[in-house]
Amino acid sequence: MDINEIIEFLKSNVDQIDITLHEEAKEELFKKAEHAYNIKFPEDIKLFYRFSNGFETEEDIFNIIPLEEIIDNRKKSKGEPLYIA
Secondary structure: OOHHHHHHHHHHHOOOOOEEEOOOOOHHHHHHHHHHHOOOOOHHHHHHHHHOOOEEEOOOOOOEOOHHHHHHHHHHOOOOOOOOO
8 A cells, every 4th residue: 555545544544533633834844844854755745744734643543743743842852853643
């Protein structure tokens, strides 16, 4: 399953799955996150974040971290690696 299929699945099944999707990320957030880590996000990561700026589950088993939190994590811990989940 590729990122486009995952996004389509989420769009089609959002009412049947136990996750809360966030609003899409704006381009300015990508620029800030990429600058904070001195990286370029792969296009599939950008596609997902353009669809939903992360998501949360009720059971807290697996979450995708919003870009704002990724940026804040970098500010707090300069040496920490980039985590998106």
